[in-house]
Amino acid sequence: MGATGHLGSRLVPELLRHGHDVAVLVRDGTQAARFPTNVLVHVGDATHPHVVGEAVTGCDVVYFLVHSLDRPDFAEVDREAAAVLVTAAADADVRQVVYVGGPRPDSPGLSAHLASRAEVGDVVAAGPVPALVMQASMVIGAGSASFELLRSSARLTPWVPVPSWMHNTSRPVAVHDVVHFLGAAADLPEPVDGVFDVLGPEQLSYLELVQRCARVLRLPVRLPLPAPLWSHKLAAQVAGLVTPVSAAVAEPLFASLDHDLTATSPPVTDVLPAPPGGLTSVDNAIRAATTPVDERTGGEVFTEERTVLTDAAPEDVWRTVNALGGKDGWHTIPLVWTVRGAIDHLFGGIGLYRGRAPEVGEGDVVDFWTVVHRDDDARQLVLRADMKMPGHTLLDMRVDRAGDRTRYRQKITFTADGLLGRLYWVAQKPLHDIVFATMARGIVRKACTRP
Template structure:
C-alpha cells in the first residue's frame, strides 16, 4: 500500500513509519518542518513533503497518488484546539475524497457513552465522526492511556510515582482505565492498512486489564522496584488543580496536563472488542500492563527512546528565521557573544556541546538555571523537566529542556530556540571550529528579540547575570572537553523483549 502520514513528527507517527516500512508499505510523510526528520533512522526510505494540515493546497499535494491516509494530528496546546482540529479534519476529509484515497485511519480516544466528556475527549470524538461521515471509508481506533517510553501519559505516571512516595490525589484516581501498550497500538494501526472493502467503523482498543490510576501507580512502583506508594484520595482536587501539580512535578506542561487530567474524570474502558472481528489480536496476545511498563523502562534505561511527546512542536510555536538572517529587517536584537580557545580537539569539544542539557546540565550556575526552570513551570512553560531523549546525541526538532533544537550541523553548530515563557524570542548558538593544529575554538552566541517594553526590561534585568551564566558556560564547557570522561551503560530490567513488535508480527 502507498501510505501517507500526517503527524509523522509526533509521538505515534514517528514510531509508525518504521513499522509500516517493515510491513512492506511505501510511505510518504507531510511535515510543517521537514528538517525535524533529518536525523530519523528511516528518513532515506520515505518521501517527505512540506505542508500543514490547515492549508488545503498542501494537503492536496501530499495526498496525490496515495491509498491510505494516517491522520495523527492534534492541536492540544492551543486554546482553540477543538476548532482548529475540527476545521482541519473537515478539510482533509474533503481533499482525501478528491484525491481518490481508499482509506483513512485515525487514532482518537475512548469516549464513554452516557458520560459528560472533557473538551479533549469530545474533540477527539468529533474528529473521528468527521472522518466516519466522509465519503472515504475510515477506521477510527480509540485508545485510552498509551503506555510507552516517552508518551505524555507514561511520563506523567512515571514522574508522579517515582518522585512522590506519598500522594494526595483526586478521588477520581479510582475511576477505571484500560491502558494499552504502544506496541499494540502500532500493531492495530499497521493492520488497518490491510483492511479491504468498505469497512467504515470506530473500534475501541485496549490492553487485557482494566485498572484504576491508583493500581497503575502501585503496579508501576512494583515493576520499578520502588517501595509501595501511599495514595490518599480526597474530594477537593479538581482536574484543573491536579494539572497544576502535574505541571510542577512532571515534565508535562500545564497546557497538556489539563486536558489529560480532565479526561481521567471519565471511565475510559473499551465498550467491546469488536476490533477482533476485523483485526485479530497480536501474536502472543495483548501486552499486560506490567510488561508494558517494563518494556518502556528498558527503553528509557537503554537511552533508546525513538520518539517523545515533546518532539512535536506546539502548533503556535515560532518558526520564523533567526533575526540575523538576511531576510530579517527592522526591530531590536540583543546579543551576548563569547569565545574561547581550548586544547581539546574539535571532536571532543563537540561531544560536550551536543550532550548539553538534561541530566548533563548547562555548565553554569545550576541554582540559577533551576530557579528559572521552576519560574517557567509556574507560568505554565516547559521548564527544565523535559530533559533530553538521548544523553549524547541530539536530533533537529527535538525538545531539550526549555529549548527546541532548531538547527543541527553535527560537529560544527547547534542552534537552540527557547520555548520558555519570555517577552520575546530567544536563541542560543553553540559552535565548534578547529584552531589550526592546536585544539579548537568554542563560540557561543545568545540572541534575544524583545516584544514590547516588557521585552526590553526583561533583557536589561538579566544582563548583570550574563557574565556568570554565559561566561560560566564558556569556561565549563571547554574545561569539560579538556577532561572528558566517557559514560558507562545504564542498568537494565530483566526482560529480553522489544517495546515494539517486529515488522513481521505487525504484518
C-alpha cells in the same frame, strides 16, 4: 498526518519495514530531516486544503493522527483538519482512512479532550471514504503525554494525592500494540468502515496504574492521601512544573479521568489481527516505556533534539564539531558559558576553563565536558557535562547526509536526580533552548566559512 507525534513517529518505520511507500505531512520544514530519504515529505498545515490535497494524492491509505492538545483551541483546529482531510481523501480516491481517537464513555459531561476526540472520529466516519476509527484509552509508551504524567506521579514523592477521579478505570494499551494495529490496517484486503475499540488486557484505576508503575520502577508502594480539593487544574499546574508535560496539555488529560473508560464498540481484533503473542501486559508495557531511565540513578530522562540542514560539506561540519571548545569556543551566545562556569566554580565545581587538546578522543577533556564517544566514520561525538547539577547531561552531535545537503543533529539527554533534578530541568529550559539552538546554527554557520 501526525507523522512526528507519539504514534506517527513509530508508525513510519513500521510501514517502511513492511515494504510500504510512505509520504508524510509535517508542519515545520525542519522536521523533514527526521525521516529517511525514501520517505516523501510534504510541508504545510493540516488545515490548508491545497496542502492536504497534494499530500494525499496517490495514497491508498491515509492515517489521520493529528492532535493539537497543546493549543487552547485544539478542538476547533482538529475539527477543521478532519474536515479538510475527508474532502481531500475523497477527491484523491483514497481507499481507506485510519484514525486513532479516544474512548467514548457511556456517561454525560465528557471532558473537552474526549469530546474532541469523539467529534473528530465522527467527522472522519461521516466522510465518503471508508474510515477505520480506532478508540484507544491511555497509550503506554515513552513520550506519550498521558504516560509521562503517570510515570511522574509514580516517581515524584512517596505520597499520591487521591481525589475521587483517581478511582475511575480504563484499559491502557501498549504503544507497540497500537502501532501493530495501525500497520496491519495498511494490509487490509478490503476497506473497513466502522468504529472499534483498542483496549489493553486489564481494567485498572488510575491509582492502581500509579502503583503498578511504581512497582515496575522498583519503588515502594505509593501512599495514597485523600485529596478532595485536588482539582484537575491544580494537578495540571503541579505537573507543568515537575514533568515534561505542560499544564495546558495536562489539564484536559486529567479531566478525562472523570469517567470510567470501558468498551463501547466492537474490539479492533474483529477486523485486524492481534499482535503476535497477544496483547502486551500492563507491566511489560510500562517496563518497555521506561527503558530509557538510567538504571544507575533511577532518574527521569528528558531529551531535547534539533536538526539543521546546510549546504556545507559534511567534512567541514564534522571538523567544526571536533574543534568545539578551547580557543574556538562553542558558537553560542557570548559569555553564557563563562557565567555558567563561574557559577559552577563558586559552588566547588570544575568551572569552565579546562581547555582541550588539539585532537580529543574518549576520556579527554573539552572545557567542562568529557568525551564519552567519538566515531569519525559515523561522524558522531558524544560529550558528558562535568559541571555540578542534580543529574547527568549528555550532548550527542552527529553529521550525515540528507539527500544532497548535510544534516547536523544535536541531542541533549538529561537524567534527573529526583525532584531537584526535575525542577532544575524546568528552571533552566528556557535559556537552555536558546543557548543550544544558537549553538546548532552557529556550528553550521562556522562550517560554511571554513577554508
